[in-house]
Amino acid sequence: MVTGSINTVITGSTRGIGLGLAREYLRRGHSVMISGRNQQTCDQAVTLLQAELATNRVFAQVCDVTDIGSVEALWDSASATFGRIDHWINNAGRNNPKAQLDKIDWPEIESTIDTNLLGVIRGSVVAYRGMLRQGSGWIFNMEGFGAEGMIGLEQVPYGVTKYGVRYVTKALVKTAAGSPVCIGYLSPGMVTTEMAVPQADRRDEFFFKNRKVLNILADHVETVTPWLVERMLVARKNGTAIRWMGFARAAGRFMLSLVYKRHVIEEAMSRQDNQPTLETSNDV
Numbered sequence: 001m002v003t004g005s006i007n008t009v010i011t012g013s014t015r016g017i018g019l020g021l022a023r024e025y026l027r028r029g030h031s032v033m034i035s036g037r038n039q040q041t042c043d044q045a046v047t048l049l050q051a052e053l054a055t056n057r058v059f060a061q062v063c064d065v066t067d068i069g070s071v072e073a074l075w076d077s078a079s080a081t082f083g084r085i086d087h088w089i090n091n092a093g094r095n096n097p098k099a100q101l102d103k104i105d106w107p108e109i110e111s112t113i114d115t116n117l118l119g120v121i122r123g124s125v126v127a128y129r130g131m132l133r134q135g136s137g138w139i140f141n142m143e144g145f146g147a148e149g150m151i152g153l154e155q156v157p158y159g160v161t162k163y164g165v166r167y168v169t170k171a172l173v174k175t176a177a178g179s180p181v182c183i184g185y186l187s188p189g190m191v192t193t194e195m196a197v198p199q200a201d202r203r204d205e206f207f208f209k210n211r212k213v214l215n216i217l218a219d220h221v222e223t224v225t226p227w228l229v230e231r232m233l234v235a236r237k238n239g240t241a242i243r244w245m246g247f248a249r250a251a252g253r254f255m256l257s258l259v260y261k262r263h264v265i266e267e268a269m270s271r272q273d274n275q276p277t278l279e280t281s282n283d284v
């Protein structure tokens, strides 16, 4: 049973899963520091959540996880706002353009590794040091395709980063043993954010090729994020793994697909096509 407000920092929470996690913490009476690379998208997220939930517990700080100074500034700002940071979620991420490794432009490879892997390391180190100083706290690292070692020839940079995130998180669990800080693994399965269902002008062959499997396995943000947050709030043991799409659920979905056709991808495309986006992208 959780008592008192949990003060949470979520990297990359201006949209998608990060924004969904923020909404679920706020719905349960907790406080959240939103972050992303630019002021405009941070402000939009805060305004949206304030309007939806009539809350005064949501704040924002610009943070680019590819810059250690920016990550430190996020810690300092959240620490000054909340007094104490209970949960820090390394969620910010990007995907590489879907192509074999030799066909991907170098800046895309570098940016994916810098954001997803070095970004998680920066966030983890900054939060771990800060939490040791304050004497408590949880760090959760967001996994994804590749964490289990599965090879996707058109997702090598992304897969490498998530394989690395699993490694770093395992190491941090050992590092944190006996300390007042706990480390957790987070895995959302496939979620119908822009990362999995790109905007209309970015839907490529890879997306259409994988649409059938996505319809079987993917879920909307509002399905997955309450489940993840409920479990983060009650996590007690260092090394806790919170993974939405385990083997049993995935197997169940494939069985179900023999008799029932899900349409989550068409739903997500229609939501996107009917919703003008104000977001600006800093991606390379």
Ligand SMILES: NC(=O)c1ccc[n+]([C@@H]2O[C@H](COP(=O)([O-])OP(=O)(O)OC[C@H]3O[C@@H](n4cnc5c(N)ncnc54)[C@H](OP(=O)(O)O)[C@@H]3O)[C@@H](O)[C@H]2O)c1
Binding pocket: 011, 012, 013, 014, 015, 016, 017, 018, 035, 036, 037, 038, 041, 042, 063, 064, 065, 066, 091, 092, 093, 094, 115, 142, 143, 144, 145, 188, 189, 190, 191, 192, 193, 194, 195, 196, 280, 281, 282
């Ligand atoms: N969607 C899926 O199916 C899926 C599956 C497994 C794992 N995941 C993981 O879940 C996490 C969130 O993914 P998502 O699907 O929600 O993606 P998304 O909708 O594209 O959102 C990505 C978020 O990360 C932020 N971001 C990107 N680069 C950043 C940087 N350098 N510094 C700080 N923030 C940055 C973006 O904010 P700004 O653009 O405002 O900076 C945005 O808020 C990622 O780690 C992803 O790998 C996703």
